[in-house]
Amino acid sequence: MGEFQHVRRRVVAVIPARGGSKGVPHKNLRPVAGVPLVVRSIIAARDANLVDAVYVSTDDPAITALAESSGAEVIARPADIAGDLATSESALLHALDAMDSAGNPADILVFIQATSPFIRSEQIDEAISRVAAGTEDVVFSAVHNDAFLWRIDENGAYGVNHDSSVRLRRQDRDPEYRETGAFYVMTVSGFRAAKHRFFGRVGVELVDERDSLEIDTLEQMQLASLIAAGRERQSAVSGGIDVDALITDFDGVHTDDLVHVDQHGVETVVVSRSDGMGVRLLREAGIPVAIVSTETNPVVTVRARKLGVDVVQAVNDKAAAVREWAARIGVDVSRVAFIGNDVNDLSALSIVGWPIAVADAHPRVVTAARIHLSRRGGDGAVREASELILNNRKAL
Numbered sequence: 001m002g003e004f005q006h007v008r009r010r011v012v013a014v015i016p017a018r019g020g021s022k023g024v025p026h027k028n029l030r031p032v033a034g035v036p037l038v039v040r041s042i043i044a045a046r047d048a049n050l051v052d053a054v055y056v057s058t059d060d061p062a063i064t065a066l067a068e069s070s071g072a073e074v075i076a077r078p079a080d081i082a083g084d085l086a087t088s089e090s091a092l093l094h095a096l097d098a099m100d101s102a103g104n105p106a107d108i109l110v111f112i113q114a115t116s117p118f119i120r121s122e123q124i125d126e127a128i129s130r131v132a133a134g135t136e137d138v139v140f141s142a143v144h145n146d147a148f149l150w151r152i153d154e155n156g157a158y159g160v161n162h163d164s165s166v167r168l169r170r171q172d173r174d175p176e177y178r179e180t181g182a183f184y185v186m187t188v189s190g191f192r193a194a195k196h197r198f199f200g201r202v203g204v205e206l207v208d209e210r211d212s213l214e215i216d217t218l219e220q221m222q223l224a225s226l227i228a229a230g231r232e233r234q235s236a237v238s239g240g241i242d243v244d245a246l247i248t249d250f251d252g253v254h255t256d257d258l259v260h261v262d263q264h265g266v267e268t269v270v271v272s273r274s275d276g277m278g279v280r281l282l283r284e285a286g287i288p289v290a291i292v293s294t295e296t297n298p299v300v301t302v303r304a305r306k307l308g309v310d311v312v313q314a315v316n317d318k319a320a321a322v323r324e325w326a327a328r329i330g331v332d333v334s335r336v337a338f339i340g341n342d343v344n345d346l347s348a349l350s351i352v353g354w355p356i357a358v359a360d361a362h363p364r365v366v367t368a369a370r371i372h373l374s375r376r377g378g379d380g381a382v383r384e385a386s387e388l389i390l391n392n393r394k395a396l
Helices: 037-046 061-069 088-101 121-132 188-194 218-239 273-284 298-307 318-329 343-349 363-368 381-395
Strands: 011-016 053-058 073-076 108-112 138-144 150-153 156-159 177-187 202-206 245-248 289-292 310-312 336-340 354-357
Touching: 011 037, 011 088, 011 121, 037 053, 037 061, 037 108, 037 121, 053 061, 053 088, 061 073, 073 088, 088 108, 088 188, 108 121, 108 188, 121 138, 121 177, 121 202, 177 188, 177 202, 218 363, 245 318, 245 381, 273 289, 273 298, 273 381, 289 298, 289 318, 298 310, 310 318, 318 336, 318 343, 336 343, 336 381, 343 354, 343 363, 354 363
Parallel strands: 011 053, 011 108, 053 073, 138 202, 245 289, 245 336, 289 310, 336 354
Antiparallel strands: 108 177, 138 177, 150 156
């Protein structure tokens, strides 16, 4: 951090994150593959080598708590610039004034939007370098735009960025760029004078199309979760899941979520021997395993005994049960994986470092999960997760 300290340039990242959102309620707090949007933006800023400090401007207590726990400083955003009509510029100027009042003025501002979940820290650094070198006054993230754009008026549709009578090939057209909204780097002095994010000489930092998604709808939130989960899965397959303990739900994870009931009311379920071997391999590697279940059922007790693992039943608050078990065995929850399948697993998935969903999990569990297994509950899901955990141990 602070490559430009010798010329006394202070680089700060500011993330405006209102509590209110009409399109997607509580959007900034919603997780993408288990990580809330605002936390993803904080991590991207924090991991940029040239950023000296990360601030979150918010009016929301929940965002405040999450931002502070993620290593950001918080600037309380007044109500008059926190409504639906408030501009990002007003929040940025207020944040800069707060820094000045605290004796920490900034020279270069990195404006980051939490609604872009796939920001790369190295691209932030590249944009900062260009502004710090004086090459440009503003550099913003963008992608190539090859689309033929149209508008419609009373006479019908007409081409905006092309002559519709001459269909030029992409390589024969002048290049165009689409603003992604992910980040904007600018000089503070220029921004204060212009009171707008575009001034002076403006440059473009090209980012990959795969990283350009901006979230404004629930459908885009779900898409982001699927993209992130695919990337996490690819990373996990190649490098393994780095944890010290595994906790699982029972119904729908060790089973296919079906139950057989005979005429006497006796329940039976089907479990996978493959899962049993996966648990055995984890235990032999010194990785503790536990089952946490909402219901109290002799079947769960018998299966846990057979596997030689801890079991906690009649659990209404799975997050509390996970914390208690992790504390008892001396493992931080950030080093715990939890495999779930239904909405009663969401509280536990939200607190562990590696939330995992079986292939046939409820959509809300899919959204909350960091890893998405290819196997269904009762059909080798636990074995698949076990192998991903053991793969990481072998790679060390």
